[in-house]
Amino acid sequence: MITKKIIIYSLFLILSVTSLVHAASDDGTTYANLGNGMKLVLKENHSSPMITSVVFVNAGARYENEKTNGMTHFLEHLLFNGTSTRDRIELNETIKEHGGYINAFTRKDLTAYLVLMPKEYIDTGLAIQADQLFNSALPEDEFPKEKKIVIEEIRKSNDVPSTLADYYFNEVVFEGTPYARTVLGTAEHISSLTRADVIEYYKKYYIPNNMTALIIGDFETERMIETFDRYFGHYEKGKMPKIDLVNFMIPDGRRIEETAIDTKNFHVDLALPAPHYTDPDYYPYYMLVEYLGSGESSPLTKHIEDKGLASSIYSSLETQRDFSMLRISATTDSEKNARAVIWEVEKILSNPEFLTPSYDAFRGMIVSKKTQEIYLREKLHYYGFIIAPMMVSTGYEFVETLVDSLENVEQAEMAEVASKYFSDIKYVGTLVKPAEFEEDEVLSAGITETKKVTFDNGLEVIIKQSPDSRVLAVNIFGKNRAAMEPPGKDGITDFLNRMLEKGTENYDKETLSEKLANIGAQLTVTDNPYIPYDDRYTSKQYAFVKFETIDEYASEGLELLSEMMIRPALDSAEVENVRREMMAALGMASASTYQTARNSFYEMMFGPNHAFSKVPLGTQRSIATISADNLKAYHKRFYAPNNMIMTVCTNLEAEWVLSRLQKTFGQMQQVSLGKIEIPAPDTPTGIVKSNTPMDKEQVYIYLGAPTIGINHPDYAALDVATEILSSRLGLELREVQGLAYSVGAGLSTAPDFGWFLVTMGTGTDNYQVAYDGIMAEIDKIRDAAVSEDELRRAINSIWGSSLTRQLSRINQAYYMTFYEFMGPGYDYKDEYIEKVKGVTIDDVLRAARTYLPSEDYYLATVGLR
Known part of the structure; x- marks a missing residue:
């Protein structure tokens, strides 16, 4: 729906932009075509000082054949290995050191390349993105390594039963069409690809007139079009590949x-x-x-x-x-x-x-x-991912x-x-x-302000009002999750959270669902067990409830949230439905090398009787014993007001929100909880090992040790050291040796202690080389100072990741609650980033030598080593 054509908008653009025409729609979206045929879609969003550019290439499994299946995805990997003017490290690390994020993904119909940058560095991001798309060197010496990485990705995919079920479905339903093929291809396909084949495919499909860019963020449209043309407009258009019609029909019967x-x-x-x-x-x-x-x-x-x-x-x-x-x-x-x-x-x-x-x-x-x-x-970067297909x-x-x-x-x-x-x-x-089975009236706020109050019943409430978004986001933490679960009832917190949306004392499940839908509410009470590795927010220390609506429905939304939190029905029929749901999730988890290794690691490090050795989802035995009465008794204690922290991010005035919360959550009765202590784990003497045999294509490694927590003055330095180590592990073990699809190091924290982790999935035949490589990199960062470039990249990577994680209001609410729970306070984010920016090379070396393990650590592995 185009309402106006802009033919001339400045003499400068007439001279510098070749045959560029654009038009704006009623909703503020602008559509533009560069002179070389590349299409632009631009959408201003000034709520966060970030800009994302997602370039879609019409290339995917649909455009392959049986011989070349998997080539598009393989090429996507190769495009991160350097260009004619930038090597692999410069291509990837320059984005990180400017606080940005770079990634790509392949689907059956498309390949997408994304950069997300602080707005002051968008020129850097676009220059790299254009160079990556049009000038990639595709170095032959990188082919063996990238083949190993992609084959590891295929192995990981083949270890997930739901993925194999999806592959079979596509083979049957789309038989005879390109959609029957997988995006990844097979190990045999990838092994047989030649550089000549890949270059031919690259030149055929990576032409500007076969691309569309979606640009969203904090920019002025006219200037962004000019900027985009400067970096992308001089590449010549090519001959468009032929796109054959896919004749697909569901036959009768x-x-x-x-x-x-x-x-x-x-x-x-x-x-x-x-x-x-x-x-x-x-x-x-x-x-x-x-x-x-x-x-x-x-x-x-x-x-x-x-x-x-x-x-x-x-x-x-x-x-x-x-x-x-x-x-x-x-x-x-x-x-x-x-x-x-x-x-x-x-x-x-x-x-x-x-x-x-x-x-x-x-x-x-x-x-x-x-x-x-x-x-x-x-969520600027996720938006492109979701709408891409x-x-x-x-x-x-x-x-x-x-x-x-x-x-x-x-x-x-x-x-x-x-x-x-x-x-x-x-x-x-x-x-x-x-394979083997047995049968069976609302006021908007004009300024940004944050308030923290504690109600008489002990409920901690934090409210951030700002005029930047229409979303009302509420995050609630129930504190000391694993420690409060009764003996033998592991997983009862997860069970209770799933029950919150199954009806209340005043609304049955269907009525509650309709009321939530009528205000467009989005409720999240668990991570998604059907998405591998989607457990970013799950913690043994707290349970979360995330609730979103928009400000015009704030009254109804807060009333419904209070209904679910204060008066859940917890009836027996729904208990059985949720039990089945959890049993299915536990069944999937038991087949995961990643989750099995994680559980084994925590049991080793904390010991069998420690709260943190519990599995958040519980076990099939514990879930089988949980009754409606158990849930009702646990609900009164766990979601007692003096065991909760609530954060609200909104466009509305804080006082109005507080008055609403006081009438509902403020009337809850405080309960006696007693003193809850979480002891720190013991540092092992030597290497404490555990291996769980599992007939899978990969071995999963969990390696780590206790260390300092977020409130320790050295934590920022250790965080930077760990970020550098993680980058080195990815470079050496993934990019150079091709031993893994994913490998990394990180820190986890409790208020009074923390722990260091390295995780990696690798082929069974690569285990010893991978393990030795991990230890070599840990020793290296302990023994020698890092470079100024590494330090800068690590600091900016932590800063950029912090910005990215908190793009949405609901995540802002989550992390404010997190910092309040951990002890530094809800407003710690900016203070912490300043601490990170102040870390020196000497700080990194001291932290690495003091806190990273070289001889005393826990090692959990799962698979056939």
């Missing part, structure tokens, strides 16, 4: 293909026909898919998950350039239930009554889509107007579309089984 893999669960996936995004039916169909999997009140949840037939089930609408497809996926615990899931899906889709939402549920879905878009836009398939204007188009959908249109597509149900699906 209902077909299920089956296979068996190394998994503990049963995976059901169904593919059903859906309208193309240009079809008027697309929007009501989209709403239908949203309703099918819209949460606690959705048909799939009510008729399948709540009946205990599946531990999880969801629906998604896959929108590609040439076709659309409805996918319904479920995870369950038996073949009987898997087949019952398929039968129930058929029953739901063929019954109009099940597919007709109430008016409130219908409007709630619209509000949810609108508010989710607002939340997502705060649809944007490349449909164009940005379609994505930008999607919510407005959905808002015009009528309930009757949903019914018509359901009748049209599901009157004669047809699908292709897969059933993946275990």
Whole structure:
């Protein structure tokens, strides 16, 4: 929807920008074309002093063949190995040393390259991004190393049962099309790739007229177009690659293909026909898919998950350039239930009554889509990741107007579309089984200000008011999580958190879900166990509850949050549903080398009776024993007001928010908690080892030792030393030797102590070399001073990571709560960064020699060494 054309905007631009035309839409998005055909989409966002540039290349598995499968992703890796003017280290570390972030990802239809920079360094970021895309050297001596890294990534992927189930689904459903191929390819494919093949592919697809850049952040559009043209505009356009139409249709009938893999669960996936995004039916169909999997009140949840037939089930609408497809996926615990899931899906889709939402549920879905878009836009780098597939398939204007188009959908249109597509149900699906199994009135704030108060009942409340965003974000910590769990009830905190959204004393689950949807609320009570390594926020020290809505719904949102926190229903039927959900998550965790190594490490370091040796999710034995009465008793203690810290980030006046919280949370009764002490772990004498055999393609390594915590005066110096070590490990063991897809060092902290960690996944045949390499790098940083360049890069990397983590209001609230809990205070972030910036080379050497282990440490490994 273009409202004006800007032909001439300054004499300077006429002279310097070749054939550049751009236009602005009503929502402030500007679309521009450089003279070489490169497309720009620009969106100003001044809430944070950061700018992200995401360049999408029309290259992916769709454009490969059987011989070259995996080449696009392999090329993505190679583009981080240096250009004709910058070596690998300069390419990657220059971004970090300026506080930025650089990354890339490959999908079946696209490859995306991202830089996120503080606005004062965006020129540096764009110069490197353009150089990377158009001038990569693809050095032949890097090929063996990168092949090893990608093969390690393939191995890691092949160790995840849900990924293998997804691969099988794509092979069956997309047979005969490019979408049947994986993005990663196979180890055999990667091993056989030649430099000549890769260069040919690179020159064919990496041309400016085959690229689109999405630029979001704190900039002035006219100046950014000029800047972008300076770095990208002089590269010549090329001959556009031919894009063959993908003819994909779901045939008549209902077909299920089956296979068996190394998994503990049963995976059901169904593919059903859906309208193309240009079809008027697309929007009501989209709403239908949203309703099918819209949460606690959705048909799939009510008729399948709540009946205990599946531990999880969801629906998604896959929108590609040439076709659309409805996918319904479920995870369950038996073949009987898997087949019952398929039968129930058929029953739901063929019954109009099940597919007709109430008016409130219908409007709630619209509000949810609108508010989710607002939340997502705060996270500049994630926004590009999330919208990438649809944007490349449909164009940005379609994505930008999607919510407005959905808002015009009528309930009757949903019914018509359901009748049209599901009157004669047809699908292709897969059933993946275990290889061996047994059957069974609001005021806005104009200034930035932060207040901290403690209510009479002991609740600590921190409120940051600022006019930079419409989001109202609330983060709550329940303190001393593992220490407060009763004996034999490990995981009860996680259980309780999952129960918070299952209904309250005043609202049943469906009503609560609708009310949350009606205000576009986003509630997060656990990390996602279905995303590998998504446990950034999970801690043995506290439990978190994150709640987001927008300021216009603040009153309703705070009332609903208080309902869930103060008066959860905790009824027996929902307890059983959550128990099944947790058992499934525990089953997945038991197959993970990463999680098994982590659990083994903590049990060794803290000892079997220490709170921190507990697994946050619990064990299958402990979860099996938890009752509704246990949860009710635990809720009164764990979420007592004097055991909570609450942080609110909002555009509203702090006094107004405080008055609302006082009427709800302020009326809670304080309880006697007693003194809770968390003893520091003992430093071992020598190397304490543990190995858990597991028949996987990788060995996972957890190596570490106790050290100082965040309140120690040397912590900033140790943090910088650890950042330098982590960078060296990545450079030497990943980039040079190709031993791992991921390797790194880090610090974890409690208020009074901390611990140092190195983690790495590597092939079974690489274990000894990897272990020796880790110890060599630790010894090196203890024995010799670091360079000025390394110090600067590490400091700016910590600074940039801090900025990136706190782009969104909800993460700002989380980290303010974190610092308050740890002891330095909610406003410690900026003070800590200043401490980091003051670290010297001598400080790093002293911290490394004093606190990094060389002879006394714990070593946990999982796999066949």
